[in-house]
Amino acid sequence: MKVAIIVQKNKEFVNSLFETGILKSVEKLLISSEACADKEIIEPIATFIYNLGENPENIEKIIETNLIYSVIDFVEWSSVKEDFVKALMQLLTNCNSKQAMKIIKMSALSTLFNYLKNFEDSNIIEDILETFLNVLQKSKNVKNVFDEMEEYGIFDKIKTLKNHENQDIREAAAKIAKEFF
Structure with a gap:
């Protein structure tokens, strides 16, 4: 350690x-x-x-x-x-x-999404949403990243998280939606 x-x-x-x-x-x-x-x-x-x-x-x-x-x-x-x-x-x-594109091609986004779907820890959910936002913001080819995220259903999940009980999660989801939907 x-x-x-x-x-x-x-x-x-x-x-x-x-x-x-x-x-x-x-x-x-x-x-x-x-x-x-x-x-x-x-x-x-x-x-x-x-x-x-x-x-x-x-x-x-x-x-x-x-x-x-x-x-x-x-x-x-x-x-x-x-x-x-x-x-x-x-x-x-x-x-x-x-x-980012190399890591995405290794199934990183779908892996994070699967984790997001199966865990209730608000801090982790918020961090994963921030990671999705960072990846989209830094991407030179947003369409490719967007398409991959859409293929896995990530944006559908983000839409539902806009109504999450935790305000920070709602705000993080709304920020992605506002900037990229």
Whole structure:
């Protein structure tokens, strides 16, 4: 866990980690059935990826290592889904437009949408809506992103969330609707 926190603070340390090939080791851990069953291993990995996702340079390395697929898999089935949802949102929020399209093509939006449909945590719902808004705003080809979101039913869900009991969720949904519908 300490490495995950240090990553957030020290760029030189992060670069030295990349030079060691740590992302390949993380990838191997994430596909190891023994490691996957151990919450004490998986939780810090999600935090590590979250902290690495603070800038496009690091995100590019994560994309190149194909870790996005593992993050998405863990959102869908792991016991620490929320940690990986936060990591995925961090990557989508801090990536550039080109990286956003790559991550979207890996099924990131549908994964977040499925999580959104199945959980009631107001903070997570609001964060996912903010992530959708960020992706739409940064996209150079909004139509492609819009079409993908529409295909998964994301906009229908956003329309229903405009009537949510939580005011922050209503406002976040209304902001997307106002700007992109």
